[in-house]
Amino acid sequence: MEGTRLSELLRQLAAPRILVLGDLILDRYTWGNAERVSQEAPVLVLRADRRESRLGGAANVCHMLSVLGARTSCAGVVGADGAGRELRQLLETAGVSCDLVWDDAARPTTQKERFVGRAAARHPSQILRVDTEATQPLGQALQEQLCAALTARVADQDLLLISDYAKGVCVPAVLRAAIQAARAAGVPVLVDPARGSDFGRYRGVTAIKPNRLESQMAVGRPLVSRADVLAAGRQLCDDLDLQMAVITLDADGMALVFRDGSGAVFPTEARAVYDITGAGDMVLAMLGLCLGGGVPPADAVKLANVAAALEVARHGVAVITREEVRAQLSANSPGAGKRLSRQQAAVQAAEHRARGKRVVLTNGCFDLLHVGHVSYLEEAAALGDVLIVAVNSDASVRRLKGPTRPVIGQQDRAAMLAALACVDHVVVFDEDTPHVLLHAIRPDVLVKGGTYAPHEVVGHEVVEAYGGQVCVTGVVDGISTTRIVASLAGRGEPPPDVAARPLAAAEETPRLRRAS
Numbered sequence: 001m002e003g004t005r006l007s008e009l010l011r012q013l014a015a016p017r018i019l020v021l022g023d024l025i026l027d028r029y030t031w032g033n034a035e036r037v038s039q040e041a042p043v044l045v046l047r048a049d050r051r052e053s054r055l056g057g058a059a060n061v062c063h064m065l066s067v068l069g070a071r072t073s074c075a076g077v078v079g080a081d082g083a084g085r086e087l088r089q090l091l092e093t094a095g096v097s098c099d100l101v102w103d104d105a106a107r108p109t110t111q112k113e114r115f116v117g118r119a120a121a122r123h124p125s126q127i128l129r130v131d132t133e134a135t136q137p138l139g140q141a142l143q144e145q146l147c148a149a150l151t152a153r154v155a156d157q158d159l160l161l162i163s164d165y166a167k168g169v170c171v172p173a174v175l176r177a178a179i180q181a182a183r184a185a186g187v188p189v190l191v192d193p194a195r196g197s198d199f200g201r202y203r204g205v206t207a208i209k210p211n212r213l214e215s216q217m218a219v220g221r222p223l224v225s226r227a228d229v230l231a232a233g234r235q236l237c238d239d240l241d242l243q244m245a246v247i248t249l250d251a252d253g254m255a256l257v258f259r260d261g262s263g264a265v266f267p268t269e270a271r272a273v274y275d276i277t278g279a280g281d282m283v284l285a286m287l288g289l290c291l292g293g294g295v296p297p298a299d300a301v302k303l304a305n306v307a308a309a310l311e312v313a314r315h316g317v318a319v320i321t322r323e324e325v326r327a328q329l330s331a332n333s334p335g336a337g338k339r340l341s342r343q344q345a346a347v348q349a350a351e352h353r354a355r356g357k358r359v360v361l362t363n364g365c366f367d368l369l370h371v372g373h374v375s376y377l378e379e380a381a382a383l384g385d386v387l388i389v390a391v392n393s394d395a396s397v398r399r400l401k402g403p404t405r406p407v408i409g410q411q412d413r414a415a416m417l418a419a420l421a422c423v424d425h426v427v428v429f430d431e432d433t434p435h436v437l438l439h440a441i442r443p444d445v446l447v448k449g450g451t452y453a454p455h456e457v458v459g460h461e462v463v464e465a466y467g468g469q470v471c472v473t474g475v476v477d478g479i480s481t482t483r484i485v486a487s488l489a490g491r492g493e494p495p496p497d498v499a500a501r502p503l504a505a506a507e508e509t510p511r512l513r514r515a516s
Helices: 002-012 058-067 082-093 140-156 172-185 212-219 226-240 279-292 297-312 322-329 342-354 371-381 394-401 410-418 435-441 460-465 481-488
Strands: 017-022 024-037 044-057 071-079 097-104 110-119 122-132 159-163 189-192 244-248 254-258 263-266 359-364 386-392 425-429 445-449 469-473
Touching: 002 297, 002 322, 017 058, 017 140, 017 279, 024 058, 024 071, 024 082, 044 058, 044 082, 044 110, 058 071, 058 082, 058 159, 058 279, 071 082, 071 140, 082 097, 097 140, 140 172, 159 172, 159 279, 172 189, 189 279, 212 226, 212 244, 226 244, 226 254, 226 263, 244 279, 244 297, 254 297, 263 297, 279 297, 297 322, 342 359, 342 386, 342 425, 342 435, 359 371, 359 435, 371 386, 371 445, 371 469, 386 394, 386 410, 410 425, 425 435, 435 460, 445 460, 460 469
Parallel strands: 017 071, 017 159, 024 110, 071 097, 159 189, 359 386, 359 445, 386 425, 445 469
Antiparallel strands: 024 044, 110 122, 244 254, 254 263
């Protein structure tokens, strides 16, 4: 019931206006295979095969907020260089307003460039990071310009969010002007403090979100027990004139403490952790969305916990949608965690490929799931590391099969497929062909069950154009949804006795015809 309530709360949440002030960072990644040691020096040689730029720091928080459905504006500084132009373009592509982002010729755009190597074409690991940055405070003229702009803009917002990475933007004068303007306008302020900074610079904000280490440094003592954490939260509220403090505790969840001393620790969901990168920003973004939208603080923390659990299960920094959080909240239904939207499936596929995994996609109506479907899905899964099943929507099935189909609705069909161990993700699509999905997901292998030749598989030209593979699996003779439906309606002969017939497609080595 709690999950249903939170899911509905998130569904009804409007699109709050959120202004993000902070340090904008451009994250760059170079991926490749670490194949050998150089003859010139005892260093790994990385044979690069992919490069990518992503938003980092406060810019990443903006991106996360935008994907979560907030109307997001950004205030900060970039260098007058190519990296700054790229960062600004990425923000605008993400739907973030950049009219409060200024160029500063006196500093470079903050960049973190990571080189990620795969061993034997799998298991990527970061082998080097190169930082380009200037951390000195903004010049006086730029500080005054930023103060004036923030003072004029804050009153139009539902929340001011401060993401401080100690790169010179969140200087005391700028913070003071922004916080005073927000308080005068009755706009709540949420801050993610810089590690090791004087928390006094954030005095008067509505809420602060330090992690355990930052909180320990602020109060001057270790936080071991629940009582330690709640006492630290109360001290932060008293010392900084806060309404509340949210202390993140890694695997132990989050603590929410109010000015009056009341509080609680909200445990996180036990989950396999692949990469903690971006978890703090995800918590900040979800808290910002909820507090800006008027969600009660305790519910905001619970939703942030769910979003953080999804984030740490991904490779690198990933954006999380409301739909993913709602699906996770409904995870008590069969296979709920496997069901994705088209956008989510595309993101997941890219992340799987980044880990060196081979992505397989197959598609169909899957009305009345039967042994033939299961056999061919198991064969399809054996062709790679991750199997995505694309399911025609009810409307699409009716257009393809007639007004009496499907027999089973799309949500139930998706749930049954997701319950199969061999299926990793399920996505419902409304088009009559999978072409749009194939362009978005770009599977390494497209699989179809039946008697087709590879060139007859719908969508083969899309996959082959980018170097993917098309395969056709064997079939279980005499089994089809059409025959089963006809048999149930009394309009045809019942299918042969499945139990008496050897399941060649399931028991023998898969018979595959691959595209050349």
